[in-house]
Amino acid sequence: MAELARDTLREMQLRMLRIRAFDERASKMVKRGHIPGTVHTSIGQEAQVVGATMALGAGDYMSGNHRSHGHPIGKGSPLGPLMAELVGKATGVCKGKGGSLHLADFAVGSLGESGIVGSSIPIANGAALSSKVLNNGKVALAFFGDGAANQGVLYESMNMAGVWDLPMIFLCENNQYALSTPAHTVTSGIISERAAGFGMPGIRVEEGQDVLAVYDAVSEAVARARAGDGPTLVEVMTYRYNEHSEGLRLGTDYRNAGEREAWLKKDPIVLFRHYLASQGFSDDELDGLQATALAEVDAAVAFSDASPYPDLSVAFDDLYTDKESAA
Amino acid sequence: MTVMSYLGAIGAAQREAMDADERVIIIGEDVEANVYGTTGGGKSRSDKGDFLQRYGKNRIRNTPISEEGIVGAAAGAAMTGLRPIVDLSYSSFLYMAMDQFVNQVAKNRYMFGGQASMPVVFRSAMFYGLNTGAHHSDRPYPMFMNVPGLKIIAPATPADAKGLLRSAVDSDDPILSFEACLLWSAKEDVDENEFWIPLGVARTAREGTDVTVVAISSSVPEAVAAAEELAREGVSVEVIDPRTLVPLDRDAILRSVAKTGRLVVAEPAHRTCGAAAEISALVAEEIFDSLKAPIIRVTAPDMQIPFSPSLEKQMYPTKATIAAAIRRVVDLPALQPVAAAV
Structure with missing residues (x-):
């Protein structure tokens, strides 16, 4: 493992705290009706998100899924336009036309989430193709869950990335459940081992709540991609604390007894805080990161609150590059 | 050239x-x-x-x-x-x-x-x-x-x-x-040199004054052939090829039908919710008063395409089926029974 600068370690914790604070606030806002529709939180999965996004360079690309607030935050997006988008404000990162399920922030290489499971995987693959053809040194990463690992388009994309040696990382966020369905009941074999069928390395990060473990694995895949050595499948074992979506109340208890509690004991933010303390970070400094993240989320909500809802005319913009073509 | x-x-x-x-x-x-x-x-x-x-x-x-x-x-x-x-x-x-x-x-x-x-x-x-x-x-x-x-x-x-x-x-x-x-x-x-045809601009394949035929894809040459046949009987047929379906050159279609007062739409796709249906609706909504006769669509029927050549060739608009539709909108007697494609 490469020795990381203290600034990088601090930034990792700050970004995990941002994601936690952002999603906890979003969850409350959904329940109070301040955010329309619903949201899917990454609470519990912060190490996996930040370990992966911080292994990417600023100019690199990524595509997300339905549980994707954390991805642009992890890649460095400012929180205000993301929160405004969740609320449906004109200042939202997608002008209020995407919402929680379709966040995208091209400024940080976020090519968009997808509400269709698996559907954004080939988008990242195409970004990797661009990098390859234009020879610009960028890499691309597709985030997808254990549910999407059973979509055919993943394997079409892995095959293309393999045969074309694309600078691509397929990152499976295995949070154990597709809504209420345990992954192992609908998934034959081990997801990361499927890489072998495509002649690419497959890595499983068992300690997916350890941000450094994820960072190391994804950094290796990024280095391989950037060197022209082709794609990698990385499966990260993680856990979602909340329900599939906020406000969802399931009558059945689909989780094993004690399972959630066991995962809570290895909370990624708590784990990393212990590590940082062992590296000489003071309690004040670590408390300060938490306060910073909470203040940033407060500011994001204030930004959203102060923003207007979009004018109706906005609904008729951006279908095509020219407005005349829209009927 | x-x-x-x-x-x-x-x-x-x-x-x-x-x-x-x-x-x-x-x-x-x-x-x-x-x-x-x-x-x-x-x-x-x-x-x-x-x-x-x-x-x-x-x-x-x-x-x-x-x-x-x-x-x-x-x-x-x-x-x-x-x-x-x-x-x-x-x-x-x-x-x-x-x-x-x-x-x-x-x-x-x-x-x-x-x-x-x-x-x-x-x-x-x-x-x-x-x-x-x-x-x-x-x-x-x-x-x-x-x-x-x-x-x-x-x-x-x-x-x-x-x-x-x-x-x-x-x-x-x-x-x-x-x-x-x-x-x-x-x-x-x-032209072997570079040229660009803008999207959303229809082409008038043949000018005429009595009937407008809006034809799509392979129905265009069939419509032009039908127009030539009708010309010999004194019917002047204008053939419009939209070329671009989205965005559709509505103005060109409406201008032509406003001039001729009659519309036949021919396309090889299925009948329900086809381009012909959309074009017919456009004309009916915008210039109903200009119409001297009901609009006629000549399309493939809402049927799958059969393999046998004797069956398949009857599925798409042809010169004959388009000509028959033109005769109907100008009140000429039909020459022969028209196949199912109308």
């Missing part, structure tokens, strides 16, 4: 676009070997104009048979700096990639508030009329007309194929090009 076939004109437009802009690439099944005749000067690697020789494997890429993966990758590539032309060969293969067309290609720019541009062209051949059975004989453009965010061209002549494809490649929006195999061998004089 030089004589070009429809396929040759597509190849010429692709060559021009590849020469003009290094960001243009061609991906698809069998494009390296020029199987469909639009990525080379001939059938041999050594023939002059071979695309693989000329542009190399980086820009001319055979794909696996993975339509969903191909269409999605082309979308992602278009969002990040390339201008792909995707050769999907048969138009019925588009169904394999419906999620990518409908959920990503068409929606990304809008959903992301204009952050994405999608400069990509998806070409496919409508393989109907060639006795290939139901799986290969589709004319699926109307269902894509129902997806806001896609632009759709359906050229009917070599010159239109060349000029429209250049505009399509240069457009920053996603474009589906539906090319009828029945037109592949059509030939005419085409």
